[in-house]
Amino acid sequence: MSIPQLPLALRHSPDQRLETYVNAPDGAIAQLRSLASSDEETAGYRDPSGADWVYLAGPAGVGKTHLLLAACAQADIAGRRAAYVPLSAAVGRLREALQSLDTNNDLLALDGIEAIAGRREDEIALFDTHNRARQAGIAVIYASRENPDELKLTLPDLRSRLSQCTRIVLTPLDDDGRAQVLRQRAQRRGLALEEAALEWMLKRMDRDLGGLTQLLDKLDRASLAAQRRITVPFLKRTIDDET
Known part of the structure; x- marks a missing residue:
C-alpha cells in the first residue's frame, strides 16, 4: 500500500503555514517550528520520553490538519524530509502504510489517530512506528479529535506513549x-x-x-x-x- 501523495498545491499552499494559523495557544507555533526545523545534530538528543514530540487535540474544524501541513512545509524550508499521513486512509493496513516512513523522513505528521482506535493491529503498527522513530531521532506530530486518555485504544502502551507527548489543545475560533x-x-x-x-x-x-x-x-x-x-x-x- 502506498501513502496517498499530497498535491503540491496543497502541501505547499501559502494558506498552510505556521504563521498563518490564527489564535494558536501561547508557545505552540514556536514549538512546532522548532520541532519541524531541528537539524540532524540535535535530532538524536531529543528527550527519550517523547515529551518534546507534539500531540494536537481538538474537535473538527480547529485547524489540526493546517498545523500538520504547515509543519511539513516548515521542514521542507529547512531542507528536511517530511511525510503527512491521514490515518483514516490506511485503516486496517497501517503497518504497510507506515513501512519505511520512519527511516526515510525527518518528520512524521500523523493525522486522525481516532481512526485507528480499537483496531489492535493498527495500534500495534503505530506503537512500533513510534518506538522506531524515537530511536532514530525522528520528530513526530500527532493529531486527534480526542486526548490520549479519551481514545478507545486497546493497547495501553500506545496510550502511554501518546500521553508523553507535549499536548497542544486547539479550540474553535469565534x-x-x-x-x-x-x-x-x-x-x-x-x-x-x-x-x-x-x-x-x-x-x-x-x-x-x-x-x-x-x-x-x-x-x-x-x-x-x-x-x-x-x-x-x-x-x-x-x-x-x-x-
Missing part, C-alpha cells in the same frame, strides 16, 4: 477569529473582499471554518472571472448561481 482568517486569505489572493460581504458570510452562512474557506475559494474564482469586487449582491448572486 467570529472575530474566523473573520481574521478570511481577511488574511483574501489578502494573499489579492481578492477585494468588502467588510459588509465578510460580515454577511459570518452571519448567514455555515460558520464552520472549512466551509467558509471553501466558499471564499469559489468567490475568488467567480470574482476573477467577472472582474468584480466581492460585495454583498455579488456574494448572494454567486451563491444563488450554485444552488
Whole structure:
C-alpha cells in the first residue's frame, strides 16, 4: 500500500503555514517550528520520553490538519524530509502504510489517530512506528479529535506513549477569529473582499471554518472571472448561481 501523495498545491499552499494559523495557544507555533526545523545534530538528543514530540487535540474544524501541513512545509524550508499521513486512509493496513516512513523522513505528521482506535493491529503498527522513530531521532506530530486518555485504544502502551507527548489543545475560533482568517486569505489572493460581504458570510452562512474557506475559494474564482469586487449582491448572486 502506498501513502496517498499530497498535491503540491496543497502541501505547499501559502494558506498552510505556521504563521498563518490564527489564535494558536501561547508557545505552540514556536514549538512546532522548532520541532519541524531541528537539524540532524540535535535530532538524536531529543528527550527519550517523547515529551518534546507534539500531540494536537481538538474537535473538527480547529485547524489540526493546517498545523500538520504547515509543519511539513516548515521542514521542507529547512531542507528536511517530511511525510503527512491521514490515518483514516490506511485503516486496517497501517503497518504497510507506515513501512519505511520512519527511516526515510525527518518528520512524521500523523493525522486522525481516532481512526485507528480499537483496531489492535493498527495500534500495534503505530506503537512500533513510534518506538522506531524515537530511536532514530525522528520528530513526530500527532493529531486527534480526542486526548490520549479519551481514545478507545486497546493497547495501553500506545496510550502511554501518546500521553508523553507535549499536548497542544486547539479550540474553535469565534467570529472575530474566523473573520481574521478570511481577511488574511483574501489578502494573499489579492481578492477585494468588502467588510459588509465578510460580515454577511459570518452571519448567514455555515460558520464552520472549512466551509467558509471553501466558499471564499469559489468567490475568488467567480470574482476573477467577472472582474468584480466581492460585495454583498455579488456574494448572494454567486451563491444563488450554485444552488
